Amino acid sequence: MAYNIRAIIFDMDGVLIDAKEWHYEALNKALALFGFTISRYDHLVTYDGLPTSRKLDMLSVERGLPRSLHKFINDMKQRYTMEYVYMRCKPKFIHQYALARLKADGYKLALASNSVRSSVDMMMEKADLHQYLDFELSNQDVKKAKPDPEIYKVAIKKLGLEPSECLICEDNQNGIKAAIASGAHLFKVGTVNDVTYQNLKRRIEEIEKGELI
Structure with missing residues (x-):
């Protein structure tokens, strides 16, 4: 499929x-x-x-x-x-480039974190990534934190999309459980350096061709 x-x-x-x-x-x-x-x-x-x-x-x-x-x-x-x-916390070029290119390609971009709102706002500001995101969710925006999938389900609904139309980037077991339970696709991150435009586009191509779902 x-x-x-x-x-x-x-x-x-x-x-x-x-x-x-x-x-x-x-x-x-x-x-x-x-x-x-x-x-x-x-x-x-x-x-x-x-x-x-x-x-x-x-x-x-x-x-x-x-x-x-x-x-x-x-x-x-x-x-x-x-x-x-x-x-x-400082801007990281590979992430600025990745999000800018993905945004230019027409993808909707969001953030869903188990951190509190003050941490999310400060980190996104210091990393200079606010401008590329459609919205950001913190653990204060939901009742149940990861590994419960609530935050991802809320994000998907806010995007106005189906889970099958979304790719979630996660690195730890609690987040991965939440991502899978949401019904969306997963890009498993080893380190922050894995989050590049090329790696994300490669994962999207795999999914859209029906490979490694």
């Missing part, structure tokens, strides 16, 4: 912004105030791609983190994240 791809929906962290390390460092810095930490292995295998609130819930269940500390830790994590974003 052949398909006609009309829109591309991007995850943010690990796809358009190389921010995984910033989130990891920021959360551990906040947790360390109370003697807690998440190992790099656990972060990559279990926590990657989940919103901070979900990570804190898991730490409370698994390791006894007092729930009364959640709001303070979350607030501090966001503050530390913003500091890292302000210092480290």
